[in-house]
Structures are given as C-alpha cells and as structure tokens.
Amino acid sequence: IINSTTIMKITKFIGLCLIAVSxxxxxxxxxxxxTTPISNDMAEIQLHYFVPVTATATNNIYKMEIGRQExxxxxxxxxxxxxxxxxxxxxxxxxxxAGDVNIKLYKGTDLELVYDKNAKLTSGKQNVFVYDFDKxxxxxxxxxxxxxxxxxxxxxxxxxxxxxxxxxxxxxxxTLKLQYQYxxxxxxxxxxxxxxxxxxxxxxxxxxxxxxxxxxSIFNSSGYARIDYKIKVQDENGEYTQDLQVWNSNxxxxxxSDYWNGYIGRRYHHILKGMRSAKPISxxxxxxxx
Numbered sequence: 057i058i059n060s061t062t063i064m065k066i067t068k069f070i071g072l073c074l075i076a077v078s079x080x081x082x083x084x085x086x087x088x089x090x091t092t093p094i095s096n097d098m099a100e101i102q103l104h105y106f107v108p109v110t111a112t113a114t115n116n117i118y119k120m121e122i123g124r125q126e127x128x129x130x131x132x133x134x135x136x137x138x139x140x141x142x143x144x145x146x147x148x149x150x151x152x153x154a155g156d157v158n159i160k161l162y163k164g165t166d167l168e169l170v171y172d173k174n175a176k177l178t179s180g181k182q183n184v185f186v187y188d189f190d191k192x193x194x195x196x197x198x199x200x201x202x203x204x205x206x207x208x209x210x211x212x213x214x215x216x217x218x219x220x221x222x223x224x225x226x227x228x229x230x231t232l233k234l235q236y237q238y239x240x241x242x243x244x245x246x247x248x249x250x251x252x253x254x255x256x257x258x259x260x261x262x263x264x265x266x267x268x269x270x271x272x273s274i275f276n277s278s279g280y281a282r283i284d285y286k287i288k289v290q291d292e293n294g295e296y297t298q299d300l301q302v303w304n305s306n307x308x309x310x311x312x313s314d315y316w317n318g319y320i321g322r323r324y325h326h327i328l329k330g331m332r333s334a335k336p337i338s339x340x341x342x343x344x345x346x
Contacts, residue, residue, distance in 0.1 A: 099157070099177035100149035102198070104140040104185045104343070106329045108223050110336055111137045119162035123152040131165075138329055138341050140183075146344050154179045159193065161186065183325070187221050187260070199265050202323060202346060210279055214270050214318040217345075218253055218263045219327045225334040229259040234328070235288040235296040240269045240318075241281060250286070256296060270318045279320035285340070286313045287328070302338045303331070314340055322346055 094100065101122070109115040116133035119126065120141075127134050127141075127150075135141045142148035154177050161171035173192045175184050181198035196219075205211045218236040223229055236253040254263025272279035287300040299311035316324070323346040330338035 094151060097154050097179050098151050099154040099179060100151050100181045100198075101175075101177065101184050102140055102142065102149055102182075103135070103159070104183060104325075104327065105135045105161070106138055106185055106187045106221050106327060106341075107189055108226070108330050108336055109137055114164045117161045117163055118165055119160075119167050121158070121160040122150055123157050125150075125152065138327075140325075140343050146346060149181060152177065159184070159186070185219070185221065187329075194260050196262050198345070203265070204321075210272065211320050212270055212272070212279075214268050214320060215265045215323040216253055216263075216268050216318075217265050217323070217325050218257070219325065220257045220259055220261055221327060221329045222259065222338055223331040223334075225331050230332055231259070232289050232300070232332075233258050234300060236263060236326070237286050237288060238268055239284040239286075240271060241273075243271055247284075256290075265323065268318055270320050272320060280317050282315055283318040284313070284315045285326070286311070301332075303333055303335070305337060312338070316342055 103120070103122070105117060113133070116136045118131075118133050119128050120134045121127070135143070142150060156174050157177050158174050159171065160169060162168060163170040171186060171189050173186075175193045175195055177184075177195065181200040183196045183198055185194045185196070187194065199217070202215070205213055216236075216238070220230075220234050222232070222234070224231070233256040235256045237250045238253055239250050240248050242248055248269070251269075253266045253268070257263055268283060270279065270281050270283065273281045288296040289298050289300050291297045301309040302312050304310045316326075318324070322344060325343040325345055327341045327343065328338060329341060330336045332338055
C-alpha cells in the first residue's frame with residue numbers, strides 16, 4: 057500500500073525529472089538562423105533601372121555585373137524596365153566592397169552590353185539609379201536605420217521618398233523643379249488639404265524620407281488607406297501653384313495625378329520617370345523599402 061507521503065515524493069521526483077529533461081531539450085534545440093555577417097566596409101545596394109526606354113522584353117536586362125560578381129536568372133530577365141533588384145521580397149540588398157565599383161548591364165536575350173560605368177559606393181545601405189546609359193549612376197543613401205513610431209494605439213503614418221527622373225524628351229532632362237504633394241481621407245470621410253512631401257527637387261534629386269498620414273479604412277486591420285498624389289511646378293511668381301503637365305497616351309497634356317494604397321509603418325520609394333513631352337510617357341513607379 058502506497059501512502060499519501062510516498063505519492064507526494066513520487067510526484068515531486070517526476071516533476072524534477074520533467075524540468076531536467078525540458079532544460080536539456082532546450083539546450084539541444086537552440087534556434088539558429090542561416091545568415092552571412094557583413095563587415096563594416098561592405099556596401100549594400102539596391103539597383104534601379106530607370107533609363108527612359110519602351111517597356112518591352114527586348115529592353116529588359118538579362119545579365120548584370122556588380123564589381124566582379126555576375127548575376128543571371130536562368131534565361132529570364134534579371135531586372136525589367138522601371139524596376140529594381142534584388143526582387144522577391146522587401147529589404148534585400150546586394151553586397152560588394154565599398155569604393156569605386158563597376159556596373160555592367162546586358163540588354164535582351166542577345167546580352168548586348170548597354171551600360172559600363174562606375175558607382176562610388178560607401179559602406180552601408182544605398183540605392184543606385186541607372187537613368188542614362190551614357191552617365192554614371194546616381195547613388196542615394198538608403199536612410200537606414202529607419203525612424204519608427206511607438207504608440208499606445210494604431211499608428212497613422214507611412215513614409216515616402218520621392219525621386220525626380222523626369223525627361224522632357226529623348227536625351228533631354230526636365231529642367232523643372234517639382235513639388236510632390238499628397239492628400240488623405242480624414243476620419244470624418246472628407247479630403248484633407250494638399251500637403252507637401254519635402255521640398256521641391258530637380259532632376260536626379262530626392263526628397264528623402266517624408267511622413268505621410270494614413271487614416272486606415274478598416275478598423276480591425278493592419279491598416280491601409282488610399283493616398284492621392286499630384287505634382288506642382290513654379291508659376292510666374294516663383295510659387296508652386298501650377299500642376300505639372302505631362303503627355304497622356306493620346307499625346308495630349310494633362311495634369312499629373314495618381315494614387316496608391318499606403319500601409320501604416322511601411323516605406324515606399326516613389327520614382328517619377330519617362331518623358332514629359334514624348335514617349336515613353338511619364339508615370340510614378342513604387343518600390344517598397346519596408
């Protein structure tokens with residue numbers, strides 16, 4: 057017959073054994089991630105292909121070299137027109153040694169060498185823009201690490217960085233300084249006033265990261281809403297009151313306007329490309345940074 061004292065001793069012994077087994081199990085199953093450490097002198101880059109060419113497969117890049125590293129994609133394009141690499145997920149970068157780095161781009165399935173220029177890269181994350189086959193790329197600091205908001209409730213901010221790569225026509229950069237603006241829908245359902253995104257910028261410049269108000273449309277969600285955008289240029293008094301006029305698909309000038317869904321906490325590159333007064337016509341491409 058087993059009395060209550062003996063049962064308590066057995067129960068305590070079993071409990072101690074379970075704790076010991078659990079501790080050993082945790083030690084044997086330590087979670088590790090497959091990562092490659094990056095030294096402080098390495099450059100991390102995202103490459104943007106924004107030469108104003110017709111968006112056809114023959115103008116896609118099928119082979120790319122950054123430094124001495126070659127990139128191909130099993131017979132498919134590495135990067136299409138008005139796009140960026142690495143692709144496939146947000147926050148990926150190529151790595152290479154910092155310094156004067158050679159970049160080569162090969163167009164089409166015949167691998168025509170169309171670009172052979174150097175970029176001055178520093179350590180850390182940056183965005184490299186190929187905008188003219190005859191010019192060195194323009195390099196922008198990525199702005200990492202990113203600013204974040206900590207709130208007791210759902211935040212109401214995303215971030216946009218606007219780039220001006222607008223041509224006037226073939227071989228001619230636009231001389232207009234552009235003021236990017238946005239408008240959001242308030243909690244009451246009305247439209248806000250138009251708000252500036254940074255300061256006016258010239259060709260080859262960026263506004264840097266700018267906060268955008270997002271009043272999410274679905275309460276019980278991660279949070280997104282439609283954000284409207286337009287662009288202003290200077291009037292005769294030097295004020296930014298006139299809408300940017302661009303060709304549409306019918307060859308007529310119209311005021312530029314567009315919209316995107318903005319998700320709370322995300323970061324977006326907005327890149328104005330193409331030609332204001334010729335084809336390929338201009339538009340803004342969005343590339344998610346975070």
